[in-house]
Amino acid sequence: MNGVARQGQRSGATGVHHQRQYSDNFFDGSSNGRWLQSAGLQHLQTSGNSIPPLQDYNMYGGGGQGTRMLRNGQRSFNGMNEYYMEPSTPPGNHRASSQKKNAEDSPGDFSPGLLDLHSFDTELIPEMPVSNVYDGASMYQPVQGNSFDDSEPYISGKQTSRARVPENNLLKSFSVDKEKSNSVAKIKVVVRKRPLNKKELAKSEEDIIDTHSNSLTVHETKLKVDLTQYVEKHEFVFDAVLNEEVYHETVEPIVPIIFQRTKATCFAYGQTGSGKTYTMKPLPLKASRDILRLMYHTYRNQGFQLFILQEVNVGDTTDNDKQTRIEGAEINKSLLALKECIRALDNDQGHIPFRGSKLTEVLRDSFVESTTIPLSSVTTSTFEDRTADAWPEEDDGDEFSPSEEYCEQSDQRKDIPKVEPKVANSDDDDLNALLQEEEELVNAHRKQVEETMNIVKEEMNLLVEADQPGNQLDDYNQTKCHSISEGFCHPSVTNPFSSFPETF
Numbered sequence: 132m133n134g135v136a137r138q139g140q141r142s143g144a145t146g147v148h149h150q151r152q153y154s155d156n157f158f159d160g161s162s163n164g165r166w167l168q169s170a171g172l173q174h175l176q177t178s179g180n181s182i183p184p185l186q187d188y189n190m191y192g193g194g195g196q197g198t199r200m201l202r203n204g205q206r207s208f209n210g211m212n213e214y215y216m217e218p219s220t221p222p223g224n225h226r227a228s229s230q231k232k233n234a235e236d237s238p239g240d241f242s243p244g245l246l247d248l249h250s251f252d253t254e255l256i257p258e259m260p261v262s263n264v265y266d267g268a269s270m271y272q273p274v275q276g277n278s279f280d281d282s283e284p285y286i287s288g289k290q291t292s293r294a295r296v297p298e299n300n301l302l303k304s305f306s307v308d309k310e311k312s313n314s315v316a317k318i319k320v321v322v323r324k325r326p327l328n329k330k331e332l333a334k335s336e337e338d339i340i341d342t343h344s345n346s347l348t349v350h351e352t353k354l355k356v357d358l359t360q361y362v363e364k365h366e367f368v369f370d371a372v373l374n375e376e377v378y379h380e381t382v383e384p385i386v387p388i389i390f391q392r393t394k395a396t397c398f399a400y401g402q403t404g405s406g407k408t409y410t411m412k413p414l415p416l417k418a419s420r421d422i423l424r425l426m427y428h429t430y431r432n433q434g435f436q437l438f439i440l441q442e443v444n445v446g447d448t449t450d451n452d453k454q455t456r457i458e459g460a461e462i463n464k465s466l467l468a469l470k471e472c473i474r475a476l477d478n479d480q481g482h483i484p485f486r487g488s489k490l491t492e493v494l495r496d497s498f499v500e501s502t503t504i505p506l507s508s509v510t511t512s513t514f515e516d517r518t519a520d521a522w523p524e525e526d527d528g529d530e531f532s533p534s535e536e537y538c539e540q541s542d543q544r545k546d547i548p549k550v551e552p553k554v555a556n557s558d559d560d561d562l563n564a565l566l567q568e569e570e571e572l573v574n575a576h577r578k579q580v581e582e583t584m585n586i587v588k589e590e591m592n593l594l595v596e597a598d599q600p601g602n603q604l605d606d607y608n609q610t611k612c613h614s615i616s617e618g619f620c621h622p623s624v625t626n627p628f629s630s631f632p633e634t635f
């Protein structure tokens with residue numbers, strides 16, 4: 132199930148709380164910046180109080196339906212928790228005053244074409260008879276003249292009967308209208324229930340939700356103490372319970388509002404897989420269609436401009452193949468283990484979890500040598516790591532069985548000689564195999580280097596011999612000899628090859 136809503140809380144059986152709460156400090160100068168920032172208008176912040184506070188306000192206006200602002204809280208519903216935030220919304224009349232003051236002070240600050248600035252009006256949405264909004268005749272009727280007021284065919288009778296006002300009084304008039312209008316915050320909370328999907332149907336899962344026109348009932352199966360089952364019913368009330376008509380009931384009525392410099396937001400919330408994407412996906416396209424219609428019919432030549440955000444292609448990691456993702460996960464795991472080791476070392480913990488990953492296993496010696504040797508607990512660290520992880524399984528205790536006393540009294544540990552514990556589990560086997568492999572690799576590499584050096588030596592001997600007085604050496608060989616001997620020998624060494632090590 133998902134909901135499309137503003138902040139609020141519905142409690143289980145008691146339905147909706149019709150209660151408004153406002154944050155008085157919304158009007159503090161300090162809060163302006165926050166709201167400006169949240170609206171992406173921080174550049175306006177320097178104007179201080181002349182800029183009315185903005186709010187990140189989400190609403191479903193219009194429809195003449197129940198208007199709600201709901202309390203904070205949390206409820207558990209059908210196995211999921213939903214959280215609702217306290218709306219930081221000022222009382223409507225204060226808001227209108229602020230708006231009016233601003234309009235009087237600097238009407239020129241408003242740009243009728245900037246959608247962002249519509250957020251100045253946010254919560255004060257005039258009553259709008261929705262039935263009129265989208266009847267084709269009124270909605271797309273060409274506007275006579277260029278007054279903003281004239282272009283409001285959707286405002287209730289009280290507002291549409293206003294006389295035309297001069298352009299420069301537009302905002303002032305608008306604010307006054309706002310004050311006069313029913314300044315109730317408009318929030319519409321609707322819910323959509325996802326039908327059982329194929330998988331759920333295949334498993335014959337039960338649909339535990341009944342829907343009604345504006346409420347739904349959840350049937351929750353519970354167990355009594357004696358393990359007998361019973362069903363508890365929970366009823367939740369919404370503005371509407373919808374299905375296909377989501378756009379028509381929610382977004383469509385608020386589209387005209389943005390032409391009155393009001394910000395309208397629609398969002399969905401719900402647990403994963405409940406249908407948020409499915410529900411929201413078609414809405415922007417439909418809204419764009421209606422916005423364009425309004426711009427080019429009702430609000431033509433009103434100076435409105437439409438801005439949309441550019442989509443930027445993101446470098447998506449889901450394209451990675453399985454192997455890459457496994458490697459990525461392993462890397463993260465290793466880094467986490469490394470972090471744990473560093474933290475343990477930093478805290479002087481007796482046990483350093485080097486076995487957390489291959490990386491830390493390989494790095495163990497480096498850490499122990501370089502980090503803990505100066506500390507008195509060097510033996511402890513090494514010892515702990517090599518034994519602690521295996522202790523629960525090392526109950527044979529024949530070859531090595533550290534006492535509790537030993538483990539707890541870390542100051543004594545340094546006096547105990549380093550003990551190579553018995554290799555007791557598969558981790559140790561893995562480590563030994565790894566070390567063995569590493570040693571073999573080093574030996575192979577060493578052999579290879581030795582062979583290479585022998586070849587070079589031989590070649591150098593030949594060249595030096597050829598370079599003796601009386602021997603002819605062509606330019607090429609001279610150069611070669613010179614560069615090779617420089618590469619390996621200090622210039623002061625007369626016989627360059629005498630300094631070659633026998634082994635590496």
Ligand SMILES: Nc1ncnc2c1ncn2[C@@H]1O[C@H](COP(=O)(O)OP(=O)(O)OP(=O)(O)O)[C@@H](O)[C@H]1O
Nearest residue numbers: 324325326328401402403404405406407408409410
């Ligand atoms: N009303 C519906 N009718 C039919 N199928 C639906 C409906 N709602 C959702 N689904 C299907 O349910 C599945 C999950 O939906 P969706 O991806 O929209 O969930 P979501 O809430 O966005 O999940 P998430 O939070 O994980 O992104 C999808 O396969 C979707 O097609």
